[in-house]
Structure formats: C-alpha cells, structure tokens
Amino acid sequence: MARITAGVGSSHVPLLGVAVDQGKSNDDYFGPIFAGYEWTRQWEKEQKPDVIILVYNDHASAFDMKIVPTFAIGCGESYKPADEGWGPRQVPDVEGHPDLAWHIAQSLILDEFDMTIINEMDVDHGLTVPLSMMFGQPEAWPAKIIPLAVNVVTYPVPSGNRCWALGEAIKRAVESFPEDLNVQIWGTGGMSHQLQGKRAGLLNREWDNKFLDMLIGDTDAARWIPHIEYLRETGSEGIEMVMWLIMRGALGEKTRLLHRHYHIPCSNTAIGHIVLEPVEEETVPA
Amino acid sequence: MARITAGVGSSHVPLLGVAVDQGKSNDDYFGPIFAGYEWTRQWEKEQKPDVIILVYNDHASAFDMKIVPTFAIGCGESYKPADEGWGPRQVPDVEGHPDLAWHIAQSLILDEFDMTIINEMDVDHGLTVPLSMMFGQPEAWPAKIIPLAVNVVTYPVPSGNRCWALGEAIKRAVESFPEDLNVQIWGTGGMSHQLQGKRAGLLNREWDNKFLDMLIGDTDAARWIPHIEYLRETGSEGIEMVMWLIMRGALGEKTRLLHRHYHIPCSNTAIGHIVLEPVEEETVPA
C-alpha cells in the first residue's frame, strides 16, 4: 500500500531558482535562506521518496484566462519547465507518475471533488523552485512528481476548508493504491508577500509564524482562516498559503515537527519552510 | 432578484440538429419527435427567459484529452458552434451572460464546488441541438446562455449526488444575483443509448420513464442512482442523464410537471423531454 510519509511546506520565490541556476546560493543574500534547507536536503537523501504530490499554483503560465481550473491534477508522463518570459529554466524535465496520479484523480472525483485532469502542460517556478530547494541540481529529479495546481490567482480561490478537505481525500486515495510507494506531499507558495500596488512589500513575521505553529500537532484551526485575513495580514499574494493546507490535511489528524525555517526577505517575500510527519494513532482495523 | 422559473430536460442527439438544419423535422421519421416539442416551443415564446443555464456535455469538441474539467462554467461573451468533423452547424452564435455567469461561478467556488472557469470555447451539438429543439431557427437565439459543461466522457464522471448538490448551489447563487432575471435551467443528454461495441443500440423505455417520474414531485431518489445502474440499464452513453440531476437539483425541494414527451428511436437514442417548474413552499423570511 502507498502511504504519505511526510509533508513539506516551502515558499517558491522565482529568485531562489535564479540563485540556484546562477550559483549564488552561498552569497551573503542567499546564504541564510539556503542554510535553512540544508537539513531537508540531507533528510530527502535518506527518505528517497518515490513520488511527490507537489501542490503549487500556476502563475499564469500553463493556464491563461481562457480556462481557470480550481484544482487541476497532472496525470501526464512528463512536464517541461515553462518559459515565463526569460526562457525556460535549465532544469531537468519533471517526470510524472501517471499510475498513482490517475488513481488519485479517479478517487477524488468519486469522493466528490470536481477535479480537472491535465495530461499536458508546462510547469512554472511554483513547481520547479521547490524541487531545486530540496534536491539541488541533479541530472534528473530523484522522485516522480504529481503536479497539483490550485487556482490562487482569480477570486474566489478555494476556501481553506476545501483545501484541507482535499488533503484528507488525497490521503484516503493514496492509501487505497495497492503498490508500496513512499509518497510525500508538498505545499508551496507564500509566505507573506504582496507583489502589487502601494502596499507592495508587506511582510508579517508574527502571523507567518503563528501559521507555521498551526500546522503542527492536532489543531485544525488553520482550515478556518478566511481569505480576507490572509489578504489583510500577509499581503495579496500571501493567499498562496491555502495550498499548505492541502499538504497539512493529507497528513491526518496529528503531525510532528521535523524541521522549521523562516527568513526575511527574499525578493518581495518571506521565506517559510517546514517539514512534518504524520503521527498515526493506533487504530483497530475495521 | 434573479430566480429559476423552470427546468427543461431534453436529449441532444446530433441527428436532431441535422433534421432542423435540413428541414426534415416534419417527415415520417422526425415528425413524431418534433411534435413532442411543440408545446415547449409555444411555452418558451410566452416565458421569454432572459438567461438559460444550459447544462450539457462537451463531446470531445472544446476539451481534448489534454484537459478534462469535471464542471466547467462558461463566463465568456459568446461562443461559436464547434466543427465536429463535418463543418460547424449554421446556427447563430451563442451569446453568454458574463455578469450572471461570473456571479454563479464565484458563488459556487465560495460554496466549495471546484469549478473550472471558461472564457473562450466552441460549443458542440450538446448545447446547440437543445436550442434548436426549443427555439427552432431564429436569426438570433432569444435568450442569453450560460454553458455548464460536465465531464461524462472520462470516468469517473461526477456522482448523481454531486450533480444534484451542484444544482442546489446554482439555485442559491442565482437567487443572490440582484438583477431581476427570468432564468431557466436545462439539463440535456440521454436518455438511454449506447454508441459503442456489440451492445450498441440498447434502449430502455421502462427505466427512462421511471427516471422521468423521479424528477417530478418531492422525491430525491434519483440523486442516489449509482453510475453502474445507468451503464447496465441505459447503455454506456445513458450516463449523460446525470446532467438532468443538476437541473432537477436547481428547482428546489418540489417540482410540478408541465410537459412530458418520450419517443423511440432517434438515431441510436431514446428521446426524452420534460418541462418542470419549481413548487415553492411558503417560507417565513429568516
């Protein structure tokens, strides 16, 4: 049986990709950011996940205004890095896991989530930057990836509750896949940032850290945070944090903290990073 | 306030479009089919709906296998008839109602339906044939149309319960739109038909009529019919009837029958057609 063994949260700022690609990750500006990912890189080498369900948002790259899916799951064989205006990132193609992806997609639809199935698309920095942060610059990414793209651009984006519930359903789906697979789920985006207007540059260290606190243990308070609170407290693009709730929901009732990192600033953004593992209660088989 | 004043169910067999477009709707074969729509044509002339929420499925026309949305709502200004292999139907373009469509889309997402928003697409016989059946051959369609495309091609398609619940949410959304609009909702597709394999040509008069019965009055039994039952009893393409449940769900707890018609065969398909109106209970304002 496949199982979700860990959840990872991480910002996915495009500049981090630039830093990796241009070999700047040890300089004065980036050094402290990347230092906070060192633990995770080592840990990932030991964990060797087979598949990562990578929750991210498409930043108007694969989807233009012609079609805006709320939840889109990538069931394809592979995905190329998108050209976001300065040419595609020179990173490996992303290999999918169509068997598990289709299984999850089918299970979610049966479970009354109104998924959009994607077979071909390019993936932007929202997906490739977390891979670079966690895996560096390998010849090929060391795990298969199931992209799960969430609309956090056009309002309303899905509620925190809906995202958390989707995570719960993903957990059920993974656990009903017969093959023995070590599956991680990553929630990316955030933390506080605002990329537009006179309020641009807003950061909120205190709120971000309370949010990280809420992902640990058995509270589900974070699923009830209304959108307006993200907007007021964490800037207009802080709403990306709803995607972390999908990750958290997929870890079950209780989590244990393995690693945590927070740094201000990176470009316009507060960098947050967390590694969690599910704490399974002893259950009597049904 | 906008309100849903009626629901219409109808098959959307492509051959009916051919019959209209080639002026054959009075011949021996088509005459009895079209006769059953006469009542509705007169009634629509009196009703003059402002907007029709037209639930249909795209038959691999706007959406190929690259992207398969479960529920897609058209928020665009207008839509052209699709070229399904023999050139586009020579019928008027379909004018949208972006104000109401976006309002419904936003409300549904807030209500935790994971909608895909569509701004540009062509519409196939699933949408244009019911317009021809209800309105004949006008210079321009006499109502604005909000296309609601449901995946009934790639399995799993949405459950009957989810479709019915979507209808209920559409009712709430329409009733929270401030403008005074007469809105109808149409559910199209079906009834029994199988377009593939050795079992092709299956029709089930008895089951289809029980299904029609279940749309009338205050029963919600139809929302619980499992997919396998549609497949066994009504042929592989009979599953299109789940779309009628969205229409039924949007009419509220109770309906009254205004018109009903059933005819076998049209091409490979059983033609079913029903007109319903919601029976509102007297409610004390909250």
Add this chain to the structure above:
Amino acid sequence: MTIDKGAPAKAPLNIHEYLAEFDDIPGTRVYTAARARKGYHINQFAMSLMKAENRARFKADERAYLDEWKISEEAKQALLARDYNALLDMGGNVYFLSKLFSSDGLPFAEAVSTMTDMTWPEYRQMMLDGGRSPEGNRSIKENLAAAAARAQETGKDN
C-alpha cells in the same frame, strides 16, 4: 432494475470496486483512465479532424497523416480500416472517434452499427422496432449464472 430501491448509497465507494463493476457489462468498454491512457493519441488524432485543413490533409493521404502521430501500427491499420471495435479495444472513445466517421460523412447510427454483429439495415430496423432490449444485456455474471442454471435444468430433464 434497482432504480426504486430507497437506500441512499452515501458511503464513498472504493475506486477499485467502482471500476471492477464496469467489466461485468456485456459488449461495452467503459472509458476509464486505463483506456484513456492507452488510447490517448488515437483520440487526439481523431480530434485533430475538427479542423478542415487537417481533414483535407488526412483525406489526401491518410497513411502519411497517421504517420505524424504517436500511434501503433496496429492502431493505424484499425484507423485505416475504420475498425471501430478494434479501436475501442485500443482505448478509442466514440465521442472522439466520431470525428473520423463524421469526416467520412457517415451518419452516427450507421457508424455505430459497424460495431455490432448486424448489418446497417438490420441495425436500423432493430432501432425502429424499439432498440436492443436490456434483457440479457445487463451483466456478464448474471448471464453466465442464468446459462449455468439452464444447463442444470436441461441436465435434470434428460
């Protein structure tokens, strides 16, 4: 006919059970993920015929047009032969494949009839007579059980 059984089936079905039931329907291929994946390029090819310029190119040289697609030789032969049952077995779906028979100018019913064991006039007559009955067409298992029961009955009679 289970339509009027009252109990709501609210518990979420397991996807494996859900899919397994589909294999029990006689003469029917339900377009599941497995089929969608297998027939991906067949179906994408068929949809390409929605453009007049592609239809023209296809008609001018069917084989050359097919060679542009990631399709097996077997599938290309089935497409050239318009062998729709073979194409269903290879993951084709009729809503996609309809673009091919529409390009050929074939009516839906006539194209569909080629998948049955009837001629087009026979199929057409069956439809005029009320269509194919669901009796004996609902379940492979039920049909086998019924056949076994009949065989036993016959055995007893002997």
Add this chain to the structure above:
Amino acid sequence: MTIDKGAPAKAPLNIHEYLAEFDDIPGTRVYTAARARKGYHINQFAMSLMKAENRARFKADERAYLDEWKISEEAKQALLARDYNALLDMGGNVYFLSKLFSSDGLPFAEAVSTMTDMTWPEYRQMMLDGGRSPEGNRSIKENLAAAAARAQETGKDN
C-alpha cells in the same frame, strides 16, 4: 490579528459580502471577476510574451505588436510606459504582467517597487529591514477611524 480565534466559519459566506471586504484593503487590487473581465486582453497580451518569437516581435516594434490586441489606447500607453499601477487599475494582474517585466529583464522586486511610492533602492532597503509592516496597512476603515479618533484627541487637547 484574528488568526487564533477558534470559531469555525462554516456557514457559506454570501459572495457580495465576500467581495465587499476586498475594497477595504489599502493599496491593493484583489483580482476579482470584475478585474479579470476588465483586464482580459491586457493579461492575455502579457501571456503571449511567454513565446520567444512573440517577445522578439514585441521588442522589434512594441506599438505594432500591441495594435494586434483588443486593448484600449489608454492601456496601450500604460503598457508602453510600464505603468503597472495604471495597469492594475485596468484589470491587469501581476502574475500575468510579470511576463512583460521578465521580457524586459527586470527582476521581480525591482518591477514591484515601481508600484510603490519608493525608489528601487529605498524599496530594497525596506525589504532588507524586514519589509513593510502590516500595522496601519490592514483596513482603510480602521485607518480612517483611527485618524478620526486622533483628530478628536488633538481637538480636546487644544
């Protein structure tokens, strides 16, 4: 800061209330349906710059390239001037518009700084110093109420 209030907000919000709250955030345009509709072609234009050949054509003659799009003269002027605040007012969204400043070779933070009342070095320094504080940046109404209270306070003192 309402993050730790316990009560789950389970009742579905009305969309009008939901959207109305967005207008209360200082210096922020939330990308609602209204903005998405207004800025549709501005945003679609920006996305077209994801193709190298389109970038080349745009750079060769910006005006000519813009004239291929259903965009108002005002929006064209704002695009030519890289006036991102004006573009936000016209329904532009930064995730789309980023394709324009990326084509220009401008880093995200520098492009974003042009929307504030700071120079790029000032903005950069603000970020290094911990970013813009949420204090006084949460709510237009709260800010007005606070200003009114201060004014009254000042009045009393006199």
